[in-house]
């Protein structure tokens with residue numbers, strides 16, 4: 001269960017019925033042990049990355065429904081291909097008043113934490129047309145993103161669930177919910193896991209849930225921020241304990257950037273890395 005951002009929960013709780021001690025929360029226990037055995041390590045990582053890449057500040061990049069669909073398109077696909085699929089979606093199912101919206105120039109610089117160039121400004125696709133399209137047509141429209149036969153029904157199902165729950169396809173209401181309720185709404189949609197939901201909440205509402213993608217997972221495991229065997233969902237919970245809410249956006253963006261530029265999956269460039277002295281991948285007993 002994901003803790004609400006900034007929430008402090010007891011390490012050991014008592015069950016209501018028996019009064020017996022419940023099992024300790026292993027993710028919380030890990031975070032406490034890290035703070036005890038490697039004091040200042042989280043701050044060391046954040047500061048080292050900020051010196052190298054700057055301190056990214058939150059800025060909304062897309063409306064939340066577009067962000068959700070774009071993130072589905074990016075599941076197991078390169079961000080740049082997901083963008084191409086999204087632009088194709090806009091051309092195939094244009095919003096009635098803005099048929100040429102997707103023909104504008106690409107943004108000047110890629111959005112933080114994103115591996116593509118950013119989608120062009122303009123209206124989102126006509127979500128009702130996307131939801132009701134023959135699934136083969138939709139799959140053809142998003143073909144540039146890859147895994148189109150899997151993602152077309154996933155997108156239509158998500159849009160249908162949102163519309164049936166809310167009356168339209170807008171997800172702006174998530175910003176008015178408690179963070180745990182917003183996460184629960186999104187993760188109840190088939191095909192939407194904690195990572196995808198956290199991306200929508202962090203990048204559209206600045207709700208400090210940590211999305212753990214493959215770069216964040218690799219870098220944080222090498223450093224020893226999270227256990228080597230932690231699942232991405234466990235790592236997400238551990239970050240919720242390790243990070244102050246106002247550092248989550250920065251941590252997410254800079255860990256991704258570090259994974260892309262220096263801490264590659266093959267041949268990481270330790271000699272260029274400001275974190276090398278305390279990295280467990282290089283020094284297994286680093287404090």
Ligand code: SF4
Nearest residue numbers: 263268270273276279
């Ligand atoms: S020292 Fe090497 S393995 Fe450790 S974070 Fe830096 S690049 Fe990655």
